[in-house]
Amino acid sequence: MSDVLRVQWTITPRTAPQPWLSCSRCGEARPFRSSDKIRLNANGKRVDAWLIYKCTGCGSTWNRPILERRSVRTIEPDLLMALHTSEQALARRLAFDVEGLRRCAGRVEEFDDALVIKTVLSESTMPARQLEILCSVPEPVGLRVDRLLAKELQLPRSRIQTLVKAGDLVAFPQESHLRRTVRDGLRIVLELARSCP
Numbered sequence: 231m232s233d234v235l236r237v238q239w240t241i242t243p244r245t246a247p248q249p250w251l252s253c254s255r256c257g258e259a260r261p262f263r264s265s266d267k268i269r270l271n272a273n274g275k276r277v278d279a280w281l282i283y284k285c286t287g288c289g290s291t292w293n294r295p296i297l298e299r300r301s302v303r304t305i306e307p308d309l310l311m312a313l314h315t316s317e318q319a320l321a322r323r324l325a326f327d328v329e330g331l332r333r334c335a336g337r338v339e340e341f342d343d344a345l346v347i348k349t350v351l352s353e354s355t356m357p358a359r360q361l362e363i364l365c366s367v368p369e370p371v372g373l374r375v376d377r378l379l380a381k382e383l384q385l386p387r388s389r390i391q392t393l394v395k396a397g398d399l400v401a402f403p404q405e406s407h408l409r410r411t412v413r414d415g416l417r418i419v420l421e422l423a424r425s426c427p
């Protein structure tokens with residue numbers, strides 16, 4: 231018999247990260263938003279591709295390099311087709327690739343609004359004493375673990391801190407820090423008996 235309730239939280243960011251770039255028309259730095267459009271330029275056997283961003287102030291565009299002077303033979307045909315048709319899934323994946331964006335833009339703003347879908351993996355056979363949460367994060371999300379827990383468990387963040395200090399809320403892998411952003415594979419174990427008096 232098990233007294234553990236296991237759930238999975240699939241956490242999907244709603245807003246893609248935005249680079250802050252100096253906009254010549256606005257005359258200052260502004261956040262730019264992905265238009266989810268890809269531009270492809272084939273020049274002989276070389277291919278360039280960009281994800282197009284627009285200034286949130288004036289609509290001026292910025293082309294984020296995705297492929298630069300790449301030999302067409304080294305590109306997977308499926309990827310080439312997806313780039314060519316501005317495939318939505320690919321455009322979204324690129325827009326949420328915060329590390330890739332950081333490599334070509336200085337300051338990048340991340341957002342913590344996320345959709346959390348909860349599924350029960352295994353129910354306890356007796357009143358649950360432990361809640362185990364497995365976090366699935368398909369795309370990087372700028373949401374801190376403590377904020378996620380406070381919102382989804384409807385507990386004040388100070389309560390989350392108290393639970394951590396008391397050892398009633400433990401995150402795995404053990405070097406996980408609750409003030410960091412939530413990562414794929416994070417596992418949270420919460421002692422229910424002590425957290426919900």
Ligand SMILES: [Zn+2]
Nearest residue numbers: 253256285288
């Ligand atoms: Zn502008």
